[in-house]
Amino acid sequence: MTREIVIGNVKIGANKPLVLIAGPCVIESEEATLRHAERLMTICNGISMPLIFKASYDKANRTSLGAFRGPGMEExxxxxxxxxxxxxxxxxxxxxxxxxxxxxxxxxxxxxxPAFLCRQTDLLIAAAKSGKVINVKKGQFLAPWDMKNVAAKIAGTGNENIILTERGVSFGYNNLAVDMRSFPIMRSTGYPVVFDATHSVQLPGGQGGSSGGQREYVEYLSRAAVATGIDGIFMEVHENPDKALCDGPNSIDLADLPALLKTLKSIDILVK
Incomplete structure (x- = not known):
């Protein structure tokens, strides 16, 4: 069993109910961000699923220089x-x-x-010293057992409010695969584990100047991951994924989310 971490009014880990971390990939505008957050809250309240809202203020690792990065940190x-x-x-x-x-x-x-920075020791330590909960995306280049070393860097500061997130591993060029063994392996560290269901179907750089994605597989990978007993599910969602300014090909349409979450909740209840 993983340790329990309290994040506002949300509890994750220790076999607590599945937590959803979700939102648009990037902050597109204030209005759009609030609109997405309100819709997500309504959906999650309707099925009693804990929610943490996610949106990036800066996507610093885009494929091309001209890709939309967001409004920046201050805004x-x-x-x-x-x-x-x-x-x-x-x-x-x-x-x-x-x-x-x-x-x-x-x-x-x-x-x-971010996954690309998960081995940056100074960044991990500085983040840990803030006292905040730290969610580390597992690098596409790391084995699941390598994450114990990442967690140890954070825990070495005295901060053990750590979450580890699986987001797929490089499988040839422009492709990712998910090894379901990674979930029990990473949970053996004692820290809550989350599955990033939408980045795991990303095709990095697959469109030449941007990343592609296969959102049609999110449902299947999510069901399998939740069946392993994970603590949370991470999804990038959008009201119109085909018009999203970032990661649209692997984002879930908000209209499709309620049915998927109900299925995942049922699986979570069964395995826990």
Whole structure:
């Protein structure tokens, strides 16, 4: 069993009910962000599923220089603070450098370490010293058992509010695969484990100047992952994925989300 971590009004781990971490890939505007957060909250309240709202203020690892990155840290954090204050939702976003830790920690409930940065020791330690919950995406280049070393860097500061997230492993060029063994392996660290269902169907750089994706497989991978007993599910969602400014090909349509979450909740109840 994994340890319990409290994030605002959400409890994750220790065989607590499945938690949803969801939102659009990137903050497109204040209006769109609040609209998505409100719809997600309505959906989750309808099925009694705990929700942490996710949206990135800066996507610093886009495929091409011209790709949309978001509004930047200052404006993005202002918008996320509004989501938190107006709707009462815990919020999570990516940090990319040590300089971002302090201002991000003033707003965010969870600091997220992107997969490409999961071995950056100084960033991990700086984030941990903020005292916030740290969610680390497992790098596409790492084995699941390698994440114990990542967690140890954070825990070495005295902060054991750690979440580990699986997001697929490189499987040839422009493709990812998910090894279901990774979930019990990473949960053996004692920290809650989340499955990033939408990035796991991403085709990195698959469209030449941007990443592609296969959102039609999110449902199947999600069902399998939840059946292993994971603690949370991470999904990028959008009201119109084909028009999303970032990661649209692997994002879930908000209209399809309620039915999928009901299925996942049923599986979670069964296995726990």
């Amino acid at each position: 993005g954090l202002r918008i996320l603070a509004k989501v938190k204050e107006s709707l009462g939702l815990p919020v999570i976003s990516d940090i990319h450098s040590i300089e971002q830790v302090a201002p991000a920690a003033e707003v965010l409930d969870v600091l997220q370490i």
